[in-house]
Amino acid sequence: MSTDPIKNKHIVLGLSGGIAAYKAAELCRALVKAGASVQVVMTEAATQFMTALTMQALSGREVFTSQWDSKAATDGSGHAIANNMAHINLTRGADAVLIAPASADFMAKLLHGRADDLLSLLCLAKPSGVPLILAPAMNREMWAHPATQRNMAQLKADGAHLLDVGNGDQACGEVGDGRMLEANDILSDLVTYFTPKVLAGKRALITAGPTYEAIDPVRGITNLSSGKMGFAIAEAMRDAGCEVTLVAGRTALDSPRGVQTIPVISANDMLKAVQANVDNADIFIATAAVADWRPANAATHKIKKDGSGKNGESAAPILSFVENTDILATVAASPRATSYPLAGSLYCVGFAAESEHLEAHARAKRERKGVPLLVGNIGPATFGMDDNALLLVDANGTKELPRAAKIALARALVLELAQRLNP
Ligand code: CTP
Numbered sequence: 001m002s003t004d005p006i007k008n009k010h011i012v013l014g015l016s017g018g019i020a021a022y023k024a025a026e027l028c029r030a031l032v033k034a035g036a037s038v039q040v041v042m043t044e045a046a047t048q049f050m051t052a053l054t055m056q057a058l059s060g061r062e063v064f065t066s067q068w069d070s071k072a073a074t075d076g077s078g079h080a081i082a083n084n085m086a087h088i089n090l091t092r093g094a095d096a097v098l099i100a101p102a103s104a105d106f107m108a109k110l111l112h113g114r115a116d117d118l119l120s121l122l123c124l125a126k127p128s129g130v131p132l133i134l135a136p137a138m139n140r141e142m143w144a145h146p147a148t149q150r151n152m153a154q155l156k157a158d159g160a161h162l163l164d165v166g167n168g169d170q171a172c173g174e175v176g177d178g179r180m181l182e183a184n185d186i187l188s189d190l191v192t193y194f195t196p197k198v199l200a201g202k203r204a205l206i207t208a209g210p211t212y213e214a215i216d217p218v219r220g221i222t223n224l225s226s227g228k229m230g231f232a233i234a235e236a237m238r239d240a241g242c243e244v245t246l247v248a249g250r251t252a253l254d255s256p257r258g259v260q261t262i263p264v265i266s267a268n269d270m271l272k273a274v275q276a277n278v279d280n281a282d283i284f285i286a287t288a289a290v291a292d293w294r295p296a297n298a299a300t301h302k303i304k305k306d307g308s309g310k311n312g313e314s315a316a317p318i319l320s321f322v323e324n325t326d327i328l329a330t331v332a333a334s335p336r337a338t339s340y341p342l343a344g345s346l347y348c349v350g351f352a353a354e355s356e357h358l359e360a361h362a363r364a365k366r367e368r369k370g371v372p373l374l375v376g377n378i379g380p381a382t383f384g385m386d387d388n389a390l391l392l393v394d395a396n397g398t399k400e401l402p403r404a405a406k407i408a409l410a411r412a413l414v415l416e417l418a419q420r421l422n423p
Pocket residue numbers: 207267286287288289290291292324325326327328329349350351352353354365
């Protein structure tokens with residue numbers, strides 16, 4: 001995940017009392033690693049679960065736990081002010097106040113505007129332009145209780161941004177909703193929160209990863225695509241405000257949160273999934289490494305050696321192939337795609353995985369596939385890796401996006417798309 005939108009942000013990280021406080025330590029570390037400055041504030045209850053010392057070590061700043069603490073409080077621009085008003089100074093210049101964990105009790109308190117400890121006082125006294133982001137954490141019964149749900153609805157109405165909760169094993173031994181999200185998920189939600197919504201309201205359909213064409217039930221033909229570029233584009237499109245459907249061949253990657261992922265195996269499965277979803281899309285991005293051919297007749301049972309002991313050609317099966325449908329070319333030839341840029345049309349983006357002569361092949365492929373934008377890359381220099389370099393080819397010429405992390409390139413590609421779709 002690229003955490004670039006977090007870089008140089010100043011986050012006031014508030015901990016209220018809950019066993020999920022242990023995840024706040026990891027979250028603090030992740031925020032600092034992503035380039036944020038973090039000012040930790042803890043309620044008295046939070047200090048029962050996590051020491052201020054640990055949070056100080058991880059944030060590199062003194063932790064505040066009491067409104068009566070007279071140490072000088074530092075604002076978002078790094079000015080220490082010795083006026084004994086930490087509840088005012090700490091949020092001035094902050095980019096967000098993030099409460100993680102936000103306990104049921106703490107949320108009930110916020111809802112009423114009560115301010116009898118530093119963290120609740122600070123939430124009440126923060127400038128209205130500083131967002132309040134809450135990561136709830138509690139037992140499933142507490143979570144489901146109408147009082148909690150009512151409080152959360154009112155907090156949202158008052159302008160707070162509520163993160164989801166996780167589902168699963170709880171510290172109390174019960175199983176259900178209410179776990180605080182993992183640190184990485186909270187970080188990912190923060191990235192989404194801070195990313196400008198340049199594609200708000202658009203719906204994107206993306207193909208990613210390799211396809212697998214069966215020879216028999218235990219063997220098949222595939223390729224070296226890891227799916228990382230397509231998954232990164234799905235994340236970047238989501239963060240930019242798009243509703244994203246991702247049709248993914250077999251990969252080792254987790255489905256990005258907030259993205260509808262449809263797993264497929266073969267090129268034919270991918271074609272069907274695309275056809276079933278493309279009518280709802282405004283943008284189609286084909287990053288998948290689709291197998292060009294499949295075995296003409298996949299065997300129903302495992303093909304056995306003939307047992308002759310000969311390893312010569314005569315003992316090996318001879319495979320014949322048929323060409324798979326070109327998914328991108330099929331979609332690009334549809335009336336909604338060919339009517340681009342009319343209202344309600346579909347904008348198609350193709351990828352080209354080449355091994356040489358990138359620009360010439362990418363230009364030719366753009367014409368052949370009939371797409372407004374073709375993104376070229378050198379397959380062997382990127383398959384399976386975390387970085388890549390892209391060459392954008394459209395009717396106006398070419399533009400290079402130099403080698404960078406795939407997620408950084410995905411974010412740059414999103415900006416390029418936004419310029420073309422919302423000129
Ligand atoms: N593509 C597709 N369906 C196929 C083959 C390719 O949708 N059956 C898409 C890919 O997702 C990519 C683009 O077409 O967006 C180009 O894929 P690529 O493998 O680079 O090119 P091919 O069309 O297969 O041509 P060639 O193998 O000759 O380079």
